[in-house]
Amino acid sequence: MPHDGHETDHDHAPPADADDRLTYWRRMEIAVRELLVEKGVTTPAEIAAQVTRMDARSPAVGARVVARAWTDPAFRDRLIADGSAACREMGVEVEAMKLVAVANDAETHNVVVCTLCSCYPRNLLGLPPDWYKSRAYRSRTVREPRAVLAEFGLRLPEGVAVRVHDSTADMRYLVVPRRPEGTDGWPAERLAGLVTRDCMIGVAVPQT
Amino acid sequence: MGGDAAGPVPRAEHDFALWEKRVDALMVLCSNKGLFTVDGLRRALEEMGPEAFESMTYYERWMSAVARNLVDAGAFTADELGAKMAEVAARGDSYAEASLDGAAG
Numbered sequence: 001m002p003h004d005g006h007e008t009d010h011d012h013a014p015p016a017d018a019d020d021r022l023t024y025w026r027r028m029e030i031a032v033r034e035l036l037v038e039k040g041v042t043t044p045a046e047i048a049a050q051v052t053r054m055d056a057r058s059p060a061v062g063a064r065v066v067a068r069a070w071t072d073p074a075f076r077d078r079l080i081a082d083g084s085a086a087c088r089e090m091g092v093e094v095e096a097m098k099l100v101a102v103a104n105d106a107e108t109h110n111v112v113v114c115t116l117c118s119c120y121p122r123n124l125l126g127l128p129p130d131w132y133k134s135r136a137y138r139s140r141t142v143r144e145p146r147a148v149l150a151e152f153g154l155r156l157p158e159g160v161a162v163r164v165h166d167s168t169a170d171m172r173y174l175v176v177p178r179r180p181e182g183t184d185g186w187p188a189e190r191l192a193g194l195v196t197r198d199c200m201i202g203v204a205v206p207q208t
Numbered sequence: 209m210g211g212d213a214a215g216p217v218p219r220a221e222h223d224f225a226l227w228e229k230r231v232d233a234l235m236v237l238c239s240n241k242g243l244f245t246v247d248g249l250r251r252a253l254e255e256m257g258p259e260a261f262e263s264m265t266y267y268e269r270w271m272s273a274v275a276r277n278l279v280d281a282g283a284f285t286a287d288e289l290g291a292k293m294a295e296v297a298a299r300g301d302s303y304a305e306a307s308l309d310g311a312a313g
Contacts (some may be wrong), residue, residue, distance in 0.1 A: 007284045020302045025268040026227045030306055031292035033230060035284045042237055044309070050233035052224075103273055107218070118266075129221045133266055136214040151217055169246045172295075 024074040047053055054127065059197035060068050060123035061092055064176060066200065067192035068100075069181040076103075079197070083174060088122070094172075102165060103176040110163045111149065111202030113141040119167035121174050125197055132201065142166065152203040175202040182208055225301060227313035228267040235274050244277035253277045 033183060036042045065087060069076040079086035083099030093153060102110040114120065115138050119171040120128040131137050141148050145162045148156070156162065177199045198204035224232075238244060252273035260269055279286050299306040303313030 020304055022297070022301055022303050022306050022313075023268075025271045026294050026303050026313050027233055027306065028271055028275055028289070028295050029227050029234075030296045030303070031289055032271075032278065033234060034296075035288060035292050036234070036238070036278075039284060041241065041283055042234075046228060046237060047233050050237055051229045054229060054232060054236075089266070127224060130266075131219055131221065134218050135261070139214045140217070148217060153296070154259075154283050197282045 007042050010058060017108045027164065028144075032187060041175070044050060054122070056122055057126045059125050059195075060192070061202065062197070062200045063192040063195035065092065065124060065186075066173070066176055066195045067177050067188040069103075070191055076176075079176070082202075086139055093125060094121075097121075097169075097176060098171045100165070100171060101174045102163070104136075104178045104202075106148055106178075107159070108161050108163055108200065109149075109205075110165060110173075110175045111141060111145055112165050113138055114167040115139070116168075119172060121172040121200075124174055125200060129197070149203060152198065154204055175200050179203075179207045179208050180206050225266075225313050226311055231271050231274065232265045235270060236285075238274065238278065243281045243283055244274075248277045248280070249273045 002109065003126065009134075033047060037044060063077065076085060078089070079101045080103060083101040084094045086101070087094050102112075102146050104110055112120075114132070117138075118128050118133040120132060122128070137148065142164050145164050147157065149162070155164070157202055167173055179191070179196060183194070194206040194208060196204060196206070199206050215308075216247065235249070239246075239249075249270075254271060256264075256269060264272070275289060278284060279289065298307045304310055307313070
């Protein structure tokens with residue numbers, strides 16, 4: 001599994017793709033794609049299928065996994081022990097990467113970053129948002145996580161420890177947030193609706 | 209870049225354009241086919257220098273790294289890429305006009 005992405009700095013980078021202009025890089029994308037097809041390396045159908053496969057991945061997949069962990073203690077144990085195997089059990093293919101599920105509790109809050117670039121549990125959450133790839137998030141989350149979380153509106157009590165997990169090409173993290181109070185008896189589908197992308201990155205907690 | 213001051217986390221998000229998704233797809237497919245490795249892409253990105261991180265978007269840098277690695281792998285030559293880019297440019301000024309399938313980027 002290749003690295004999810006690469007250095008970026010949208011703090012200063014030009015706005016992405018506001019129109020359909022044929023920029024130099026878009027021209028290169030078309031040219032590379034056509035050359036690869038002409039050379040028999042790939043086909044338009046294979047490329048389209050990969051785009052469709054990526055489009056189908058969204059935070060709803062991760063939310064389904066988290067909701068199952070909330071409602072099925074044995075599954076939760078398996079998820080924490082071996083995230084990849086537990087996801088596979090639910091039909092979520094994690095490919096070659098090792099998925100590590102880290103659970104929040106009363107004493108600990110987890111947050112995920114990729115300091116090198118943009119590694120992210122794409123199979124469970126889709127493509128990472130722009131801010132996850134920004135230099136500010138990548139550099140500051142390891143140095144001053146509480147300040148970064150506060151910018152996202154998440155103020156943690158002093159007594160709660162913050163654990164920052166730095167992703168790599170081969171190892172991706174999924175935060176399992178705490179199940180909110182007052183949700184006893186909720187079915188997994190309803191619970192999944194509380195689990196947002198940001199909760200699974202660790203910059204937010206579920207709200208009822 | 210490491211150690212440089214960084215301001216507030218920019219919270220704007222954008223939906224990925226088709227051309228960006230295609231760059232992503234090419235990276236995954238060519239990587240699965242063994243045409244390049246994570247390290248090969250990384251090397252190309254690091255060699256772009258810090259300016260590239262100010263002037264290019266995320267998928268522009270990715271496109272650059274993929275193309276360079278494909279040339280290195282012998283998938284096509286730099287001359288072939290140049291010729292094909294000229295051919296694409298001659299089709300029109302928008303991504304849709306330049307795409308054989310007419311899809312907007």
